[in-house]
Amino acid sequence: MRLYGKDWTRREIEARVGRMEQIGGLRRYKLSEGLEAGTEIVEVRTGTGLRYLISPSKGLDIGLAEWKGIPISWQSPNGDVNPAYYESNGKEWLRTASGGLLMTCGLTHIGAPESTPSVQGLHGRIHHTPASQICAVTEWIEDEYCYRIAGVMEETSIFGDKLRLHRTISGRLGDSRIVIDDRVENAGFRPALHRILYHFNFGFPLLSETADIQLPAAERSAVVPGTPLEGFDSWCAPDAWVGEKVYYHRLLDEASDIRKMAEASIRNIDFPAGALTVRLRWSADTLPMLVQWKMPGACEHVLGLEPANGPFNGPGTDVASYSLEPGQAVKYKLEVSLDIVE
Template sequence: MTGCNMTSDVLNASSIKANGEAPSRRTTMLAHMGSLQQAAYVRPIEYREGRAHGLGAIEVKNGPLRFVSMSDKALDVCEFEYRGENLTFLSKPGLNGRNQFDTNGQEALRSIMGGLFFTCGFENICGPHTTPEGSQYPAGDYPMHGRIRTTPAEHVRADARWEDNEYVLEVCGEMREAELFGENMVLRRRITSRYGTASITVEDEVTNESFRSEPLMWMYHCNFGWPLLGEGAQVVIPSRKVTPRDEITAADTTVWHEIGAPVPNKPESVYIHELAADEQGHSFAAIVNRALGLGVVIDFNIKHFPHFMEWKSMGAGDYVVGLEPSNSSVYARQWHEQRGDLHMLAPQASERKTLTFTVIEGEAAIDALIARCDALLA
């Protein structure tokens, strides 16, 4: 049981009707509050200083859960907190709006800031790449992690409403990655959270609105930092097989799922996981911290994400773990081009993907997550 659920249970238990029937959540909340915004709201905001100056976003509060979706940057979630504790990673450049160097090769490292997740794709993920003329695939320069993450949203809608007995908080919009004589890919995104549950669900649909088949590389770069990430924290993944990305990772003597203290100038390690799943393809990845009594679980389907990578950076000042469900490999576009299996989306076709991020709280919830991992691997 999460703390958010406990809040709603206390409200329900404290207002029993004379006939012995418990009131609905809606009736109870309206009876206890003048404005529901003291417990939950969806609110457009704009940052006013530094690299984030002018960045438009939508702040969502759901009881003890708070997150921020950036309307100027693909509606990606940059801030994610529970009971005031930060759960995500923010890189050295800090919170960034859109910059001239966002999609300029390796210069993307100056604007990649982390957050709960940023969307990678759709022409490329991971390292920058150039496809030459004469290739079977569209030629061009493709920046690190692609362009969609810096694309501003249009047709943005933010809403808080009752659906029967559920108070639903919702952010929607669409992003278009397009070029004259080139691609025309539209991402339609909906992020929802329901009062009484410490979770958010991201529902995405990408449509190829051009008249040629287009590459569709698609990864969610999910990033966790201090204080959730600290000495003794643990990466929980039902991994059947783990492969180091490179020689540096292979030489790392630490265990992929254990989190130690920051080490000055320690290089990053990247692991490729083969995940176990249930009969329907449902699987997950998580970070848990028993000392803090918290964890974050990402639920997804491996049929939609046949590749999964773990980015583990224990370097001082770059202390982060990234969990990365993807439809493409960490070896990026050139690897798929050489193999001839770059994922393509036909003209006017669409693909959909869903992720759910859930905060778990307490020893029992963490133990249950470990048991779930063991059951998938059994």
């Protein structure tokens, strides 16, 4: 294990602590107040300064993420609302979405509400779907202390689609990296529409006027026609009257090679704990589009970088292109890593 600037064996580390949680590991608990009451949390500490919260109550999505006590993610004004308060119609998703490092959108709908072929609210239901078969374990693998959090989310209905999301979030002590391995399967006996978008949310103080935003090679366009592309890769001070901008970045062939992971990054030389680069990487073969949500408002001061399996649902969407056959499954891999220069 590489920790505190040195290499250690398992026995050398164990000789120096009462239990491994002195350095890092997992802790599970429930929130107890207001609309958050009952929301389950798994706290992850990696021993490097990276700490983040996973919610089994909300699709094993990732809430607050921080480096040495300083946030890198954006929190919504709603907090970690218990999913029991979720209303699926229209844009009510906005009242209970938690923000945090990751909100998963799907599994059959992403984007604005629509009523065809069935009624679908903003960004689908999966962010508000509790996990089952939850596993949160730590173990030594030779001289590496590893952790794994896993579970299953189901989006099903009588006479409707029957999709299952199997998720594993993993890492190891001494490593400032989060690895997400997802598998979505059609457990039904008819073709099922499958849409997914990984809504990563970055915020202050990682985001400031000195932040450098790098996105992969892509064909770029605005979701709202006529929106200028200038400034998609820059940031500004909060403005209460600024409007959100959303862009599509369709990965070019060299970025979407099946052998590669696509990458986007945010670097800020003025981050309080030292120059910090946060890298987001994802499997470009199954997530060939990056959706960018630029919202430098007041309170809503957030940059969304959102790998997706295609553009938002809506008129003209080729449903057949996003269908899973009975028994078919698709895999997604994503990583968030931190590079520090103190």
